[in-house]
Amino acid sequence: MKAILEKGARLTERAWKRLAAAGLALLLVVVLAIALFPLLDGGSPAEIVTYAMGSYVRQTVYGKNGEEAAREAAGAVQALDNEISWRAVGGDIQRLNEHAGDDWIELSEETVGLLALAQEVCEKSGGAFDVTVAPLTHLWDFDDAKNEVPSAEKIADRLQYVGGKFLRLDQNENTASLRNTGNAVDLGGLGKGAACDAACAVYETLGVRAAVIAVGGSIGVYGTKPAGGRWNIAVRDPNSDGSIGTLSIERGFVSTSGSYEKCFEKDGVLYHHLLDPHTGMPARTGLLSVTVWSENGALSDMLSTACFVLGESDGAALLETFGAEGIFIREDGAVAVTDGLSESFQLTAEGYALAPLA
Amino acid sequence: MDKKNAAKHAALCGLLGALALSLSYLEGLLPPLPGIPPGAKPGLSNLAVLAAADLLGLPAALSLAVLKGGFAFLTRGVTPGIMSLSGGLLSAPAMTLILRKTKLSPLFAGVTGALAHNAAQLAAARFLTGPAAWGYAPGMLLLGVVSGLLTGACFSGISAVLEKAFGHRTP
Amino acid sequence: MRAPRSRRLPGKGEAAALLALLLLALAVFFGARRFAPAGETVLIEQNGETVFSARLADLGEARVLEIGGAAVEVSRRGARFLESDCPDRLCVKAGLLTRAGESAVCLPNRVSVRITGGGGSIDAVTG
Numbered sequence: 001m002k003a004i005l006e007k008g009a010r011l012t013e014r015a016w017k018r019l020a021a022a023g024l025a026l027l028l029v030v031v032l033a034i035a036l037f038p039l040l041d042g043g044s045p046a047e048i049v050t051y052a053m054g055s056y057v058r059q060t061v062y063g064k065n066g067e068e069a070a071r072e073a074a075g076a077v078q079a080l081d082n083e084i085s086w087r088a089v090g091g092d093i094q095r096l097n098e099h100a101g102d103d104w105i106e107l108s109e110e111t112v113g114l115l116a117l118a119q120e121v122c123e124k125s126g127g128a129f130d131v132t133v134a135p136l137t138h139l140w141d142f143d144d145a146k147n148e149v150p151s152a153e154k155i156a157d158r159l160q161y162v163g164g165k166f167l168r169l170d171q172n173e174n175t176a177s178l179r180n181t182g183n184a185v186d187l188g189g190l191g192k193g194a195a196c197d198a199a200c201a202v203y204e205t206l207g208v209r210a211a212v213i214a215v216g217g218s219i220g221v222y223g224t225k226p227a228g229g230r231w232n233i234a235v236r237d238p239n240s241d242g243s244i245g246t247l248s249i250e251r252g253f254v255s256t257s258g259s260y261e262k263c264f265e266k267d268g269v270l271y272h273h274l275l276d277p278h279t280g281m282p283a284r285t286g287l288l289s290v291t292v293w294s295e296n297g298a299l300s301d302m303l304s305t306a307c308f309v310l311g312e313s314d315g316a317a318l319l320e321t322f323g324a325e326g327i328f329i330r331e332d333g334a335v336a337v338t339d340g341l342s343e344s345f346q347l348t349a350e351g352y353a354l355a356p357l358a
Numbered sequence: 359m360d361k362k363n364a365a366k367h368a369a370l371c372g373l374l375g376a377l378a379l380s381l382s383y384l385e386g387l388l389p390p391l392p393g394i395p396p397g398a399k400p401g402l403s404n405l406a407v408l409a410a411a412d413l414l415g416l417p418a419a420l421s422l423a424v425l426k427g428g429f430a431f432l433t434r435g436v437t438p439g440i441m442s443l444s445g446g447l448l449s450a451p452a453m454t455l456i457l458r459k460t461k462l463s464p465l466f467a468g469v470t471g472a473l474a475h476n477a478a479q480l481a482a483a484r485f486l487t488g489p490a491a492w493g494y495a496p497g498m499l500l501l502g503v504v505s506g507l508l509t510g511a512c513f514s515g516i517s518a519v520l521e522k523a524f525g526h527r528t529p
Numbered sequence: 530m531r532a533p534r535s536r537r538l539p540g541k542g543e544a545a546a547l548l549a550l551l552l553l554a555l556a557v558f559f560g561a562r563r564f565a566p567a568g569e570t571v572l573i574e575q576n577g578e579t580v581f582s583a584r585l586a587d588l589g590e591a592r593v594l595e596i597g598g599a600a601v602e603v604s605r606r607g608a609r610f611l612e613s614d615c616p617d618r619l620c621v622k623a624g625l626l627t628r629a630g631e632s633a634v635c636l637p638n639r640v641s642v643r644i645t646g647g648g649g650s651i652d653a654v655t656g
Contacts, residue, residue: 234653
């Protein structure tokens, strides 16, 4: 004790002050560490909302360059929209439709790639998903407010222009053609999913930490959530504004097709936008909605439409051929989930019950 | 160190060890305080570690922290054991540093130790469960300051007695 | 001779620093409660994995979920540990969680229940 006190006495006043300052600094560091710990788990992400593909585009991007990446991705989504919307004058699809029955048209590699993927889904789904359904969707025109059911004659007339065989692709030359005048393609069934793909490609190029993008009801997640854990995607309840449950995913893309989206009721019958390309009428397969997870955004979008049109058992078989997973919500309130999602989907809404796949 | 001092040293170690364990046990009996995370303790057993840091030095203080961790492990389970150990291993050096290397009072050392203890526990809880643990940060901060002041004051009170009885310090 | 360090009294500066720290801790503690908005979502995690998450508004009357050795009750009002097989049952004593940022952790079962605000736990909505 004597030794240390003597040693202490030998220290100058200045040295004592320095030590006291060091002690204070140490305490400050500890306090700051406690206060700042929560920030280590993420920091605030950049959130921006834009409008494209006939829908809102909501991005949440984590990382230092989040803001820049979100703007860049929004630009990429808009650029894609300008090529693949049938309304975009001078865009790939508008030119292709304009030259139907006329000539082969040179298209961007991206557009041809999407058309090729669409043709594959068309074949494997037996035509349940078909981008050449445009003549029918334009006839029904669920975007306007007229809410009229077209006559059977008109539907039959348009049906003769619908079919995967009318769209021909040359992936080596990046060209495509529609065989007859009256043929047309509409990529509305894959545009939102493809937009998620485009955004995630930007995130990867710019090396953002993590991000989630929602284009309407199509979702893409990128990277690992800063707070840890999986990405939680709420699945909309077809009968309310709330959600029916939550899907927790590590990566990939999710899209939903539901009869509640674009629809109208006439004489007690619900007419919705998910048309069966074989009948020209809204598909009635006992389903309210289908949510599909896939590694590819455009694919998840197409498969959700195809599954709704095919119905539960054929839809589930289709998902398997593409390595995709799905959630089928039936009109009777039963919810069936493919094996790959059984662990990650949590049903939370009341009035529904899980059931085995049909 | 002569024989007499060695004996005193051993006796003091034993005494402080017993003090640490009995305070740990008493704390365990306290009901959870409203607004303060369940499972968090005022950290009164840090009193023994603080005394060891002052009278015996860092090795003894660290040994006490390990002892406390082992006690928590045996009586309360693996998780509380990890929590206690991680807290003790950070707070013991922090208190030793403040007490022995600066002119600051035991109050300050107690507060630093308690905050270091809680920071380590919070980090351990985050690792064991998830981001939910961060919700406890404000409670842990307040608890750390209050219990640190308390242990610091208690230590100032009992140190006179301890020094009279054992009258020696390890430099 | 200098007073032994164990009986050193805090200097003016040190006392001020400690007092400021105490006030800061009090402010943070009560500020965090006072300004915490009403919760919007409930998130239950086990071993760091999300096992349940839902918007409070979507939840109806109380329902009980069995997670590990714990029973968690979720309802429109909030969430709470109803029962747990852990020895101290501190998670149960934490009571009903209703405000954003409130959480209860059952360490022995590695289960945590957390209320977040503004869709914090839901990253996106499909459909």
